Amino acid sequence: MLENWVVVPTCLPVVLRRCHSCGSGRFRANGKFRVNANHKLLDVWLLVRCAACGDTAKLTILERVTVRSVRPELLERLHENDLGLAAELLQDPAVLRRNRIALDWEGAWRLDTGSTCHFHAVSVRFAAPIPVRTARLIAEGCGLTRGEVERLIDEGKVVSGARLRGKVSGDFTFTLKR
Numbered sequence: 001m002l003e004n005w006v007v008v009p010t011c012l013p014v015v016l017r018r019c020h021s022c023g024s025g026r027f028r029a030n031g032k033f034r035v036n037a038n039h040k041l042l043d044v045w046l047l048v049r050c051a052a053c054g055d056t057a058k059l060t061i062l063e064r065v066t067v068r069s070v071r072p073e074l075l076e077r078l079h080e081n082d083l084g085l086a087a088e089l090l091q092d093p094a095v096l097r098r099n100r101i102a103l104d105w106e107g108a109w110r111l112d113t114g115s116t117c118h119f120h121a122v123s124v125r126f127a128a129p130i131p132v133r134t135a136r137l138i139a140e141g142c143g144l145t146r147g148e149v150e151r152l153i154d155e156g157k158v159v160s161g162a163r164l165r166g167k168v169s170g171d172f173t174f175t176l177k178r
Contacts, residue, residue, distance in 0.1 A: 002173075003122045005141055006112045007130055012087055013103040015048050017057065024052035026104070029090060031083035034058065035075075042067050044078055046086055046095075059099045061089055091129055105130050113141045123173045131167040134160075138174065152176070 015027040027048035036043045042065050045058035061078075062070070077085045089095050090103060109130050124137060138158065139149045152158045153165075162172035 004114065005122055005124045005137075006127055007109055007124065007132060007137070008112055008127045009087065009105075009109050009130060011108050012083075012090060013105045013108045013130075014051070015059070015090070016102040016104055017048075017099070019050040019053060019055055019057070021055040022050060022053040024050055026051040027057060029059075029086055031086040032081050033061070033078045033086070035078050037067065040066055040068075042070060046089060059095065059101065061095060087128070105132070111137060111140050120177070121173060121175045123171070125171045126169060129169040131169040133166065134162070134164050134168050134172075134174075137168075138176075142176070 012029045012031070015029055016025055017027055018025055019027070027050055029046060029048045032047045034045045034047055036045075042062060043060075044062040046061055048057050048059060049055070050057070067075075074085075096102065109128075109132065122141070133146075135146045135149045135153065138144070139146045142149070144152075149158065157177045158164060158174055159177070160172060160174035162168055162170075162174070164174070
């Protein structure tokens with residue numbers, strides 16, 4: 001029987017970036033945008049707050065684009081400070097590269113298993129591309145320690161088409177042989 005698990009984000013991840021005021025490396029996004037129009041050009045930033053000192057920093061989303069080139073529904077979501085849009089943009093590789101930031105998903109996701117560990121095959125689906133260690137997912141879903149899961153992987157009792165060492169952020173299936 002195939003069991004279905006889902007990795008679900010619970011909040012926005014921590015933004016890893018150096019604070020110019022206090023030197024801390026952690027910022028929290030709350031979904032607030034700043035939209036600035038200069039004649040026919042538009043700039044958009046996602047506002048983030050330093051976890052240590054509370055100073056605000058801006059992550060560039062759009063820079064010097066013509067107003068007509070921005071879809072009206074996107075512009076409306078920016079003006080409404082849409083939290084879902086903030087989550088989408090934080091996961092955009094172009095935004096991460098442009099702002100030279102990384103994300104820390106620790107404590108920002110949960111695993112919905114639906115039941116206890118009485119299965120042979122499991123399908124894991126990601127509601128968002130959250131990088132999580134495979135052993136941690138299996139351990140949390142089965143109520144085991146990561147060490148026990150890694151031992152089961154070494155013994156060949158956990159098998160998958162996906163890699164079982166390191167992090168994964170896309171859907172995969174695995175089989176547990178007991």
